[in-house]
Amino acid sequence: MRSLLKSKEAIGFAIVCLLLLVVFPASLDIFRLNTVGKYLSFALVALGIVLVWGYGGILSLGQGIFFGIGGYVMAMFLKLEASKPELPDFMVWSSTEALPWWWEPFHSFVVTVAAIIVLPTAFAFLFALVIFKKRVGGVYFAIITLALGLTLVVLLIGQQGYTGGANGITDFKTLLGWDTRTDGAKRVMYFACSAFVILGVVLCTLVIKSRLGKILIAIRDREDRVRFSGYDTAMFKAFVFAVGALFAALGGAFFTLQVGLITPQTVGAVSSIEMVIYAAVGGRTSVVGAVFGALLVGFGKTYFSENFATMWLYLIGGLFIFVVLVLPNGLAGLADRIRLKREA
């Protein structure tokens, strides 16, 4: 905590807390606040990407996979509760006659929460360890993650009777008997998500300031040298990749809770690349920047799509190109430049 307060991101962190806990809740109606909550679920993913890409130097184009695991697991629990004691409606439509065995555990909330945490983390760790042990990295790793995400989308769409297919899973009612569709519930979920984002910023900062953070920077810049300092670099990279997956899965769970649905699109390549862009816009080595990046791109998407319905995708694309060309270190780089100018 002390290291966070001393760091140059302290002001940014204070602004994030103020925005999330005071300004947004006080100034936005519940529909907008719920939308900001959606952006914040992406901010969680972006925090993980800062660690994985900004510090570990591992570009993953498959964070949607872990976002999807978190989102779908949450959705399975909510769907079972909403359709109890019947089968989920989409299963009935697809003439699935009995609940598949692997849906059964998600009757339990404890199992669901444990699965959101353990499943993506364990899978990401083992998957990354095998690949990094083989010394595969860089763009090849990015391509493998991209392919894995695409495969998962095909699987989700193809198995309609078990996964809801292209429509995903939707139409939830309650969480442990608590109606999630009311304005009050949406407000509570917004604050819960905000708390996770703020906690995430603190945790990421602690990791970066630790010896582990320095080793990650060293691996990013000169992996060979780190091996010759006696470190098993594959282990470190797999670890940070797993942490990134955990953040993505938490983001997915909060997405499902707040938006009320999860679809294969959120798992796919476009969604995964957007997640990388959130971190790039914020500045890929800036923890606080990840939150600002997710908020800015989120607001941009909403504003452009509401006001320029036909060409909003071009506008958002233009924004990305602008950031890459003019602000290679994202918003955090801009903040640094302003600070340096003031001090000079």
Added chain:
Amino acid sequence: MEILTISELSVSFDGFKAVDDLTLSVDRDELRVVIGPNGAGKTTLLDMICGKTKPTTGSIRFKGIELTALHEHQIVRLGVGRKFQTPSTYEDLTVLENLEISYPQKRGVLGSLFFTRTKEIMSKIHAVAEAVFLTEHLRAKAGRLSHGQKQWLEIGMLLMQDPELMLLDEPVAGMSPREREQTAELLNRIAPGRSIVLIEHDMAFVRMIAHKITVLHQGKLLSEGSLDAIQKDERVIDVYLGH
């Protein structure tokens, strides 16, 4: 007593034999200089000792342990340190952080997450920084150091590891004459108590430090002995030193 025993070591890249049936041993407390023309297999030899390149055949034993089957980090943990030809430091970290990372403790993931800087570590860092002439640059990013200072920093990183066997690949490349003298002093100071294998081209520098010299040529051992003996050896004069 031997610390490193290399026997019948060969490696070929696409049919080209970079090192060819090489047998050589290094004693404890010895500073061995390896010289030879370009392409003689000097760097490849160091690469094989530290695990960066796997030999095609032959054996490398360090304190009796076979190294050829081990990973790089395992070899390092046994006590072998390697300095590369082009200085390899972590440019985005400070000199202090570069040295700190090289401290041989808490090298696991969780250990490093909960690592704290102790007094012992800091005093070791300061001692090493002083030895490699970088005390005044502890807070500077390594990327801002001069070429020679980066070479020193990398030697400092090895000193943090305190290896029993140091492998140095052209440590004075790109240094000024003054820096070369300082480096020779540094090496003579740190040599006692450990073994060093050093690759060098600069014969003036070799004269300042050498105990025993090995000459490689086309992947094979050409000659071995004291500096004087080497300089009188006709074969060495023919292929390397010149008439």
